[in-house]
Amino acid sequence: MDTYPWSETYATGNWVIDTQHRRLLELAGLLSDALADGRSDEVAEQAMAALESYTRFHFAEEEAFLAAIRAPSLAQHRRVHASLTLDVEAMRFNLVARYPGVGEQLSRWVLNCLLPHMLNEDMAAVEATGSKRSRPRPSAGEECSL
């Protein structure tokens, strides 16, 4: 099952960022599968830990890249990344506490929060690095909701 398949429409054109985004979606898919298949708590918790640690790794990498190129959007990214990370922590808490609905929470996180961030802020940040194929900037500061 490939719950959150990669699409070339997600590609920013930055190979490192796109490779990491692809991996994030894979890990979210693995967690989704573990939850949907009713796998053991241990398997689901390992999948959650993998998603959480990769999310932190990726955001740190992305922020280092944006800082290196002095991207004006760095502060906005930090804010959104912090919010997205808090969401993952909340999911882990709910999973460990055996609360129901973590799969639905994960789905909303990917579809309403992570993908829009990739498609809007990340895409705009990479395009602002000098590419001429710019497009209208997305409205900044929109919050996703789980």
Ligand SMILES: [Fe+2]
């Ligand atoms: Fe970002």
